[in-house]
Amino acid sequence: MAQEKRAGPVPVGAVVGLGLAAGAHNRIEGHWSGVWKGLKRNRLAVAGLYTVGFLLIMAATADFLANNKPYTMVYQGRTYFPIIRSGLVKFRLTQWQPELLNMDFKTVAAERIVFPPIPYLASDIDLTAPFESPSTKHWLGTDKLGRDVMAGLIHGSRISLSIGFVAVGIALTVGVILGALAGYFGSWADLAISRIFEIMLTLPTLFLLITIAAMFPPSIFLTMAIIGLTGWVGIARFTRGEFLKIRNLDYVTAALALGVSTRKIMFRHILPNALAPVMVSVVLGVAGAILVESSLSFLGIGVPAETVTWGSILNEARSSTFAWWLALFPGAAIFITVLSYYLVGEGLRDALDPRLRGSR
Amino acid sequence: MGTYLLKRLLLLVPTLIGITLVCFLVVRLAPGDPAELIAGGGLKGASGAGLSLEKRSVVDQALAEWRALYGLDKPLHIQYLVWLKNLFRLDFGNSFKDRRPVWDKIRERLPVTIKLNIFSILLVYLVAIPLGIYSATHADSLGDRITTFGAFILFSVPLIWAATMAIVFVCGGDFLYLFPPGGLTSIDYAREWPLWEKIKDQIWHLFLPVVLLSYDGFAGLSRYMRSSMLEVLRQDFVQVARAKGLSEHVVILKHVLRNSLIPQVTILASILPAFIGGSVIIETVFSIPGLGQLGFEAVLARDYPIVLALLTVSALLTLVGILLSDILLAVVDPRIAFGRRGQ
Numbered sequence: 001m002a003q004e005k006r007a008g009p010v011p012v013g014a015v016v017g018l019g020l021a022a023g024a025h026n027r028i029e030g031h032w033s034g035v036w037k038g039l040k041r042n043r044l045a046v047a048g049l050y051t052v053g054f055l056l057i058m059a060a061t062a063d064f065l066a067n068n069k070p071y072t073m074v075y076q077g078r079t080y081f082p083i084i085r086s087g088l089v090k091f092r093l094t095q096w097q098p099e100l101l102n103m104d105f106k107t108v109a110a111e112r113i114v115f116p117p118i119p120y121l122a123s124d125i126d127l128t129a130p131f132e133s134p135s136t137k138h139w140l141g142t143d144k145l146g147r148d149v150m151a152g153l154i155h156g157s158r159i160s161l162s163i164g165f166v167a168v169g170i171a172l173t174v175g176v177i178l179g180a181l182a183g184y185f186g187s188w189a190d191l192a193i194s195r196i197f198e199i200m201l202t203l204p205t206l207f208l209l210i211t212i213a214a215m216f217p218p219s220i221f222l223t224m225a226i227i228g229l230t231g232w233v234g235i236a237r238f239t240r241g242e243f244l245k246i247r248n249l250d251y252v253t254a255a256l257a258l259g260v261s262t263r264k265i266m267f268r269h270i271l272p273n274a275l276a277p278v279m280v281s282v283v284l285g286v287a288g289a290i291l292v293e294s295s296l297s298f299l300g301i302g303v304p305a306e307t308v309t310w311g312s313i314l315n316e317a318r319s320s321t322f323a324w325w326l327a328l329f330p331g332a333a334i335f336i337t338v339l340s341y342y343l344v345g346e347g348l349r350d351a352l353d354p355r356l357r358g359s360r
Numbered sequence: 361m362g363t364y365l366l367k368r369l370l371l372l373v374p375t376l377i378g379i380t381l382v383c384f385l386v387v388r389l390a391p392g393d394p395a396e397l398i399a400g401g402g403l404k405g406a407s408g409a410g411l412s413l414e415k416r417s418v419v420d421q422a423l424a425e426w427r428a429l430y431g432l433d434k435p436l437h438i439q440y441l442v443w444l445k446n447l448f449r450l451d452f453g454n455s456f457k458d459r460r461p462v463w464d465k466i467r468e469r470l471p472v473t474i475k476l477n478i479f480s481i482l483l484v485y486l487v488a489i490p491l492g493i494y495s496a497t498h499a500d501s502l503g504d505r506i507t508t509f510g511a512f513i514l515f516s517v518p519l520i521w522a523a524t525m526a527i528v529f530v531c532g533g534d535f536l537y538l539f540p541p542g543g544l545t546s547i548d549y550a551r552e553w554p555l556w557e558k559i560k561d562q563i564w565h566l567f568l569p570v571v572l573l574s575y576d577g578f579a580g581l582s583r584y585m586r587s588s589m590l591e592v593l594r595q596d597f598v599q600v601a602r603a604k605g606l607s608e609h610v611v612i613l614k615h616v617l618r619n620s621l622i623p624q625v626t627i628l629a630s631i632l633p634a635f636i637g638g639s640v641i642i643e644t645v646f647s648i649p650g651l652g653q654l655g656f657e658a659v660l661a662r663d664y665p666i667v668l669a670l671l672t673v674s675a676l677l678t679l680v681g682i683l684l685s686d687i688l689l690a691v692v693d694p695r696i697a698f699g700r701r702g703q
Binding site: 191192195196198199201202203204206207208210211212214215216217287291294295298299311314317318321322323324327328330331332334335338339342346 | 517528541
């Protein structure tokens with residue numbers, strides 16, 4: 001796992017001077033493999049982990065699961081791979097073959113043509129088929145513009161997850177830096193940074209987000225940024241607490257005595273050991289960010305209106321209450337995603353807490 | 361205790377400045393000139409090209425007058441100081457939309473939101489405390505695991521999903537008509553109705569919004585209750601109480617419960633801001649004329665004075681809540697006042 005890699009070479013630098021490298025290294029490895037074992041023993045957390053993995057794969061392969069272009073097509077004796085081609089065209093690596101340009105793949109008289117399981121893109125408007133209930137043609141029905149809900153869910157997972165990860169990445173960066181400064185230096189730095197914590201805690205986060213998202217032009221990047229910039233307080237407080245504890249440990253004193261620079265002590269020696277409890281709030285934070293993003297889309301702000309997201313499909317159900325499929329499926333997608341991140345986060349918390357370890 | 365209180369209050373000053381500054385800047389630094397967007401609504405096209413120089417100067421003059429009316433012509437820092445000065449007198453300025461004082465508009469909506477939130481908080485405590493007690497007294501039993509897991513599942517249900525599902529399935533769409541799809545009272549609600557009918561009608565309207573606002577609180581609070589109760593159960597005085605022959609009932613309900621309830625009250629402060637945010641969604645979905653709806657409409661209409669007032673007021677209220685709970689904790693646990701905070 002990624003954490004193991006990060007935690008591996010941890011305080012080794014500091015302890016090398018004392019000739020304890022091997023012992024310390026083993027201890028840390030032991031810690032993380034213990035956590036991993038604890039996590040694996042928790043069946044719910046494992047189920048959550050599988051779901052998270054499944055969602056990541058779905059987001060990564062969205063173009064191959066739901067697309068209005070075929071995987072492969074034999075047309076006038078030549079073989080084409082339009083989905084791969086369209087991906088390359090998007091990144092400007094190549095251009096469409098002239099004969100495929102503006103081709104309607106659905107009606108073309110190809111010798112052989114293989115479509116993905118859901119032969120629609122999330123944005124494919126079909127005004128002849130609005131509000132179709134779930135059928136074999138549209139597995140999860142269509143919305144008021146005839147857009148396929150299943151395709152919307154698959155491509156929407158990409159937006160949800162990327163906003164979740166980037167927002168938490170931003171929150172992690174800000175939170176760890178501020179928390180580290182407050183916890184390591186204490187006194188005035190702590191006092192000042194704790195004021196910032198207090199300010200962030202008192203501001204009504206969701207309303208603040210709604211305000212910013214509605215007043216600025218809609219954009220995915222802005223949504224990521226503001227969710228990240230309002231969601232770091234929990235991470236910062238955990239980091240601060242860990243730094244307070246760790247900075248008084250002997251190995252830090254040893255590093256100080258060796259003349260290791262402050263920055264190196266903070267980020268190379270203390271931080272990797274402080275990350276464990278922070279990981280829990282990172283995992284929970286992804287779920288939180290996904291929830292916030294879907295709430296913003298639900299209110300019709302944040303992500304551009306033409307982008308189909310889980311929240312925006314759910315929003316349509318409000319005004320078309322007969323279309324139950326518009327309410328049930330996107331909401332269930334958000335629920336399952338959030339639940340699985342929570343399960344992983346809770347499992348990680350239990351696995352990290354030595355008091356709970358072995359009690360089950 | 362006195363020094364602790366003084367220190368706590370002194371530290372409030374930078375926080376207050378920070379809160380007001382952040383609120384002010386967020387609202388004022390949003391792109392777009394409010395004068396163009398709101399007062400210029402009708403003139404917007406006119407301010408563009410194709411207009412004679414003469415006419416454009418008239419438009420510009422009108423916009424300048426509008427800016428002066430709301431004090432938007434002054435430099436930003438002066439605007440901030442003026443706004444801050446007025447804030448102390450609870451004067452939030454006038455709404456851009458109808459020029460009515462913001463405070464009046466907030467006061468109209470306040471009772472609705474307070475009613476909604478008080479009922480929700482009551483419901484959270486009424487459900488979560490007994491659940492927590494049950495879980496703690498039956499720790500690690502099947503029942504404990506089921507309630508814990510159930511509360512956890514509820515906690516993960518997105519509010520927007522629950523609300524939409526309610527609207528679609530039980531609010532008179534193509535399915536059941538168990539609850540009204542919105543509003544606070546029926547359309548034919550009249551003063552002449554007997555009291556019982558009035559109450560019944562209001563409960564019928566409030567039921568779904570209140571339940572939706574509270575269900576995710578069950579998990580957090582019942583877990584919290586469980587752990588703080590388990591902590592008290594481990595202490596010596598419980599052993600003593602049992603040893604002197606008190607019935608288990610008295611031990612749990614009188615000795616343990618009382619001691620584990622204190623932290624529950626203090627976390628009220630941390631629940632409050634979530635409720636204000638939740639109100640936006642619930643009040644929008646169920647068209648309830650509360651503060652959340654007022655705020656969301658103001659945001660969409662770029663009615664800055666209202667947005668600014670709501671942001672600041674809810675931040676300040678939360679701050680007071682945190683302060684009260686800190687003081688309450690210090691009173692309960694004197695170690696805190698001596699600077700030996702836990703984590």
